[in-house]
Structure formats: structure tokens, C-alpha cells
Amino acid sequence: MRFLAPLVPLFFLFLFSHAQTGGTGIPPNESRTLGKPVPDVVLVDSEGNEFNLYSLKGKPVILSPIYTRCTSACPIITESLKKMVSSVKAEDVYILSLTFDPQDRVSDLKAFKEKHSLKGDNWKVVLVRDKSQLFKLLDAIDFRFATLPGRQFVHPNLIVFLDRDMVIRKYMYGVSFDRLEFSNALRMARGEIALPEKFRGHLFLVGMLGFVGTLLYTIVRITRLRYSKKAAA
Amino acid sequence: MDRAERNAIATAVALLLFFFVLIVYAAKGLRIDLPTCITDVEPFKEGRLIQHAKDRYELHVVAKMWLFDFNQGQTEIEIPAGSTVDIYLTSADVVHGMHINGTTVNLMAIPGTVNYARYKFTKPGVYHVVCHEFCGVGHQAMQAKIVVK
Structure with missing residues (x-):
């Protein structure tokens, strides 16, 4: 023996090396973002109300980067996120559908929110008021997208879990989510599993x-x- | 095993480990990113310079015999200093190379795929872009310019 x-040691190397699966475009480099806080930016929600991202401190946040004109991945991500949130009964979290299209307006957000019937105060469809700030936030989660003609974008399909201090805790990839993985990610965002x-x-x-x-x-x-x-x- | 042979093997292994550590240091310590090849999108046909914010650009470059199409046929673009540029590169015909002089951007343009690198132009000046992959009789004249003001 x-x-x-x-x-x-080789076994442990395989055990802890996470392979990234799914997604298109350029995936984020998690090793540079996990455990770091996102910047405080001014957001505008679908009703036109302005608020600071840090005003949501105190509850975990699920950040879902989308763009409202998306016809492929973003609507599916939003729907599966909706399904997950209701199935794991995540009432103590904020969910931000954040549009990364710099040309999106408040009316686009409102249309998106109505189209997916996103109800409740916890789920907000937001844009970042200042474009430079938008890219600061996107850089913080290392989200990169490529522009296609006709205001379409190539982008990785992911959601980001922030803890109550706006620190990045976990990424989940794909357009549909596994229930167990999702609830584990939520526990990480709540600070219940902090050891790893x-x-x-x-x-x-x-x-x-x-x-x-x-x-x-x-x-x-x-x-x-x-x-x-x-x-x- | 002969003593000299053993020494040679030991030296080779030590050198390998040394270079391995250097590679890790470049990736983790110096944060040097390798170009990312995107294979699951259809390559664009026309070069475009898209401004997202005042210091944020997206540059779609089509390399073809024998020019770099930066923005609808232009081979010279102007951007303000301090801009972060996402550079996407593809080729319309054969394999080309793209090196932005004075930067760490060094990409291959391969037909059918898109290559990607991000660079922040902090210093103002003229950055010459050259093709560094032999691509035909006009190869030595294949160049372009990025003016950072």
C-alpha cells in the first residue's frame, strides 16, 4: 500500500480543482474575484427609483447579469432563477436582475419585469446610473461581454451570490440551476458554510x-x- | 547510473521546476492573462470600434490580406488615454498575427474563430500594429495604428 x-496529494488536487462548465463567451476568472467586495454603485430600478447598492447590505444578494433585449439565454436564466427562489423559499435575499447593456433605459427594465411577472420588493430589475460605474461593477465580478449587431450580446450565463457585506461568495453557471447546488450557494452567501x-x-x-x-x-x-x-x- | 548522467537529469528536473514556478508566477503574481479563443460564436465580418463608456471600448478587428479593419475599413483609430479596450480579433481569409507594439497584446487571427484580449492604454502615444504571421506577398505592408490621446 x-x-x-x-x-x-494528486487526489486532493483533483478534488479541489473546479472545472468550469457551460456558458459562452469569456468566463470570469473566479480566483481574482471571490472573497472581494463589489463597489458601491448607484442603481436605478424599474420604477425609476435610485438607490445605492450598499443600501441592500444586511441581506445576501443574488446578482443576475442580463440584458433586456435578450431573446435566448437571459429569459431562461430569469425563469429558472424564479423557480429556484420559490422552491428553496429564499425570502431573506435580494435578487437583482442587472442589465449590462449600456443602452438600456428604465422603460426597458419595466417591460422586462412585467414580461417575467417578477413580483415582490426583493426582486429588482436594475441598471447602473453611471456607465463608468457599470463597468466598475462588471469588472468586480469579472463579467465580460461582446457586442453583436442589433444590440445583441455574447456573454457568459451566470449568477453571482453576494453575502450580506456585498462580498462575492459564489458563482453558478448555466441557464438552469441545480436545486442542491443553489441552496448550498445560498448557505454560503448567508455565511453558514464559510470554511472552504x-x-x-x-x-x-x-x-x-x-x-x-x-x-x-x-x-x-x-x-x-x-x-x-x-x-x- | 553514471554520476554525470544523474547530474544531467537532476539539472533538467530542477530547470523544469524553475520554469514551472515562473509560469505560475506570471499567471498568479503578475496577473498576465493569456489570450482567450472564443470558438462558439460566429465571427464578425466587419471591423468596429464600439464605445460603451467614456473610458471603455470594444474593438472588433478583422484581419485580412493585407490590412487590419479596425472600424468599417479604417486602419487607424483614436482613443483617449486610460481607456480599457476589449480586443476581439478574427480573420477573413488566412491566418494572421496581431501585435500592438509596446503592449502585451499579441494575438493570432484564425479564420472561423475569435481571439480575445483586454488591454488598458494608459500612456498616450502612437501604437503601431503589425502582422507577425507570414500571410502572403503583402505581409510586410500589413500594419495599422492606434492613436492614444
Whole structure:
């Protein structure tokens, strides 16, 4: 069994390396955003009310970047998010459908909200009042999009979970969401599971050390085996 | 195993590890991003410079024999200093290269796919763009300009 020892670090490397699946366009680099706060920007909701993002502090926030003219992914994301929120009974969170199209207006937001019948004070369809601030917020979650003709965009399909201090805690990808994964992400945003987050910054280092260690150990073992064979001969 | 042979192997392994650490440092410490190839979108046909905010641009470049189409046929564009530009590059015919002199932007233009890099132009000046992949008889004349004011 001793020959299995070098495989242990390798196993941990596989266990903790998260493969990103799904989505189009350029996926965000999570290692640079997780655990960092988003900036305080001035938002405008579908009724035209202006408020600061930080005024929502105190409750976790689910940020869903969309654009209102979207005909493919965004409506599906919104619908599956609606389904998830009602199925896990997430009453203690704010949900922000944030339009990243710099040309979207309040009337577009209102139409989007009515089209998807998003009710309640917790769900807001918002735009960022200032365009420079919009890109500050998008950079904070590392959301990148490409413009197509006719005000269409290529963008990754994702939602972002912020905790009650507006710190980025979790990304979820795709247009439909797994219930268990969703409720786990919510628990992370609520601060109920915080342990893995503390180690996240060191994960890469641990994995790399494990890899290098395994490599060195294997080399040493092979050379020793050769030597002992030679000595026996 | 001969002593010299063992030393050679040890040196090779040490060098490999050293370069591995350097690569990791470039990605994690210096935050150097590799170009991202987007294969699941249909490449655009025409170059465009789109302004999203006062310091935020999106540049769609079509490389073709033998020019860079930056903005509807223009090979020279002007942007203010401090702008962050998302550069998307594709090719209309053969494989081209695109290097923006004085920056870390170095992309391949491959027909059928879109290549992507982000760069923030902080210093004002004229940035010459050259094709660095031999693409035919007009290759040496294939160049463009980004003027940062």
C-alpha cells in the first residue's frame, strides 16, 4: 500500500480543482474575484427609483447579469432563477436582475419585469446610473461581454451570490440551476458554510505543492529502485 | 547510473521546476492573462470600434490580406488615454498575427474563430500594429495604428 502514498496529494488536487462548465463567451476568472467586495454603485430600478447598492447590505444578494433585449439565454436564466427562489423559499435575499447593456433605459427594465411577472420588493430589475460605474461593477465580478449587431450580446450565463457585506461568495453557471447546488450557494452567501472559503486562497498553492511533491517523490523512488536492482545484480 | 548522467537529469528536473514556478508566477503574481479563443460564436465580418463608456471600448478587428479593419475599413483609430479596450480579433481569409507594439497584446487571427484580449492604454502615444504571421506577398505592408490621446 505504501506505493499509493504519492497519489494522495494528486487526489486532493483533483478534488479541489473546479472545472468550469457551460456558458459562452469569456468566463470570469473566479480566483481574482471571490472573497472581494463589489463597489458601491448607484442603481436605478424599474420604477425609476435610485438607490445605492450598499443600501441592500444586511441581506445576501443574488446578482443576475442580463440584458433586456435578450431573446435566448437571459429569459431562461430569469425563469429558472424564479423557480429556484420559490422552491428553496429564499425570502431573506435580494435578487437583482442587472442589465449590462449600456443602452438600456428604465422603460426597458419595466417591460422586462412585467414580461417575467417578477413580483415582490426583493426582486429588482436594475441598471447602473453611471456607465463608468457599470463597468466598475462588471469588472468586480469579472463579467465580460461582446457586442453583436442589433444590440445583441455574447456573454457568459451566470449568477453571482453576494453575502450580506456585498462580498462575492459564489458563482453558478448555466441557464438552469441545480436545486442542491443553489441552496448550498445560498448557505454560503448567508455565511453558514464559510470554511472552504477561508482555504480558497491557498488551494492553488496546496495543489501545486502536492503536484511538485508527487513528482519529486516519484523520481526519487524510481532512481532508488534502479540503484537497489543494480546493487542486487 | 553514471554520476554525470544523474547530474544531467537532476539539472533538467530542477530547470523544469524553475520554469514551472515562473509560469505560475506570471499567471498568479503578475496577473498576465493569456489570450482567450472564443470558438462558439460566429465571427464578425466587419471591423468596429464600439464605445460603451467614456473610458471603455470594444474593438472588433478583422484581419485580412493585407490590412487590419479596425472600424468599417479604417486602419487607424483614436482613443483617449486610460481607456480599457476589449480586443476581439478574427480573420477573413488566412491566418494572421496581431501585435500592438509596446503592449502585451499579441494575438493570432484564425479564420472561423475569435481571439480575445483586454488591454488598458494608459500612456498616450502612437501604437503601431503589425502582422507577425507570414500571410502572403503583402505581409510586410500589413500594419495599422492606434492613436492614444
